[in-house]
Amino acid sequence: MELEHILAYHCAPTFAGIKAANLLSLEKFLIPEIKLSFEFYNQNLNLRGIYFEMLCECNERILVIVYRKDTLWSELSSPPNKAFLETQGYCDWSSLDSLFKRLRERISDTDEFPHEIGLFLSYPLEDVLGFIFFKGKNYKCSGYWKVYGNENITKKKFREFTMSRIIFCRKIDEGKSIVQILESA
Template identity: 25%
Template sequence: MVRENENFIDFIDYTKEKDYMMNLITYAISPTIAGYKPSSIITISNNYKGMYDLWYKYGDEYINNINLKVFEITRKEKLIILLFYNEKLLAETLFREDNMELLMKFGYSNIMSLDMCLQLLKYRYEGIACPHEVGIFLGIPAKDVEAFINCNGKQCVLCGYWKVYHDREKALKIFENYDRTKENVVKLLKKKIEPIKMIEMLVDEISVKV
């Protein structure tokens, strides 16, 4: 699991409100910005530093400066759940044979468009707090999603960004990539890199020199 960095939180608390919002979201979704992950889901609310209000002040500017699309999954009073996604990578992920085989159990099909899949996910969120298939959208292997659904108390072999039941070594490599992008965000913040410039650098994570 990503190593939470208290210094990072302390650091961004002292920045301007727009930079604070952008830096916090960038940190959370950096593996998706860098192309390691098809999508990231974040919940934005005023329960944490007035983030909901900040999003409505600066969200459009942020969206215009990232290489991702944003889909609103659900909205409640002073709370919004957003999916930040790489359109090409998410489509490839969802329509891969093993993933679609599992998704079909929840009403999806390979003749649906990406937008239709997103709309169905949104609909299912209305009835279920967090539908199981969201794991596929987030890039979790279908075998692990299915094992989690049917685990019946089965112990996972690794607990990180998700509960791993198969291929521990492959999962560890993925977790390392996710961790590295978050660590790069912290290093870039310490260098006082502006949020928009940081996003540009993370688009090609390999080229980030920190």
């Protein structure tokens, strides 16, 4: 699968503006010039508020967050989210870059994947805390994440995410690029 299809499938909710961020874990051998590709997307999409940021790189994989800068900052800095993140060592709130720096540290320094990444991906705090408390069990439903809070509202969001995925993938299949789709929006 080429990068455009991968992006449409995994990042459509962010591109559509209904989610602050999506996470990509990509095998480097599938896309040899992956860093250049993300530079291209940043050059073409930063003006639209969409950014690509590498969080982690190992021998075989690269972990990238695709995000809407203003939306992500707003969500992370909401008082409940900020208070929780501060308990996880996110003390420098001077910029989004400083929060990404701490997230990178948490990814590389912890045995488990840091659960607070859910807040970076627009998961409700209630669901992140539920996942931590119940150790990933006893959830009400699951879709794009495990739901411990308001099942009805979250299921509606899941349907919106899926619809955006269908629309973006269809446009890619019609021969449009991600940049072209967003320019025509």
